[in-house]
Structures are given as C-alpha cells and as structure tokens.
Amino acid sequence: MTIREVRDDIDAWCSDCNWWIRIPVLLLILHQSFHQIQDSSWDGLFSALDFGIHELGHVLFMPLGEFMSILGGSFWQLAAPLISVVMFFRQRDYFAISVCSMWLGISLFRMALYMEDARTLSLQLVSVGGGEAYHDWNYLFTSFRMLQWNVRIGHITRGLGEVFLVLAALSGTWLIWKMFRFRRFSVREGRTLP
Numbered sequence: 001m002t003i004r005e006v007r008d009d010i011d012a013w014c015s016d017c018n019w020w021i022r023i024p025v026l027l028l029i030l031h032q033s034f035h036q037i038q039d040s041s042w043d044g045l046f047s048a049l050d051f052g053i054h055e056l057g058h059v060l061f062m063p064l065g066e067f068m069s070i071l072g073g074s075f076w077q078l079a080a081p082l083i084s085v086v087m088f089f090r091q092r093d094y095f096a097i098s099v100c101s102m103w104l105g106i107s108l109f110r111m112a113l114y115m116e117d118a119r120t121l122s123l124q125l126v127s128v129g130g131g132e133a134y135h136d137w138n139y140l141f142t143s144f145r146m147l148q149w150n151v152r153i154g155h156i157t158r159g160l161g162e163v164f165l166v167l168a169a170l171s172g173t174w175l176i177w178k179m180f181r182f183r184r185f186s187v188r189e190g191r192t193l194p
Helices: 003-015 019-038 047-064 066-090 094-116 136-143 147-189
Strands: none
Touching: 003 094, 003 147, 019 094, 019 147, 047 066, 047 094, 066 094, 066 136, 094 136, 094 147, 136 147
16 A cells, blocks of 8 residues: 555545544543653553563463564564554554554663663563562563673663654544544534444
8 A cells, every 4th residue: 555545545434433432542542651651660551461462472472482572572562563554554443553653762761671671670570380480671681792781782672662652642542533523514514433
C-alpha cells in the first residue's frame, strides 16, 4: 500500500467509527503515556503484562540454549506489541495500532530500566521455576563486551520508548478527531449513521 492508499483507508475507517466509544481508551493512552514519561520506574497497567510476556519469552527460547533463553525474554517483550501492530494493521483497526504503540513504548521503558541496572544490579529479580535469577542485561551486555555502555544504551532505549508513547497519544487523538469530524459531517448532511 502507498501512503496515499493508507491515508484514504484511514479516512474510510474513521468514517465508520464511533469516536465517543474510544474516548476512555484514549484517556488510558494519555494517562499511561504521561505517567511513564514522568517516572520511568512507574508500574502502569501494562507493566504486569510485559513481565508475564518477558518471562514467557525465557521459557519459549529455553530449548535454544542459555544465551537465547536469556535474550528471549526481552525479544518477546518487544515482539508481542509489534506482532499486535501488524495484526491490527491487517484488520484495518488504526486506533488499536495506537494502543499497541503505547504498549511498545511502555515495554521499551521497562527494558531501559532493566538495561540501566545491568552494572549496579539493584533491581529485585524473579526467576521462572524458583532457581537462581539471572540479570538478563548484565549477562547480555557482558556477553557482547558492552557492559560499560549499559546506561547510554538504556537512555537511547528510553528515548525510543518516549517516541512511541508520544506517537500513540498523538495518533489516538488525531483518529478520534477524524471520527468526530466525519460523524458531524454525516449528521449535518443528513446521512444515516452506522
């Protein structure tokens, strides 16, 4: 699809949507994004979901060895919201893409916090199965001989998370505004609303 085709598809999609139903979800996006940007260690609504998906990634990648099992947690934590974005794009639910973008931004914030702790090892860790807990990013940065750059890489990751949170808030607001405008135009023109 070209950019023009996507824009036309968004317009067609917005013309069939009720804006007021999505207002509570937009408020959730704005609330979660604002608080996450204000306090990077804030445990929001998606933090528990991210934790569960992160731990699932360790389990799924366990058959591939220790390195892949440790990498699998962070990989799956980012892959889940990205897969959701692709799924909703295929379903042409553009507002859901905004929600998934917020989820990705929060996942990046959580990962940045974990990365920045790789040298100090001050976070309390949980282990699947109750064994010795590894600090994923200490292990990964050490494996790549990049431990001295953990804070810098964490800041870059947090910055990327901020970009996704701001994009989620702006795109969600823009889509609701478009839905509202199409709805007002339809009422003014006397068209039947879905």
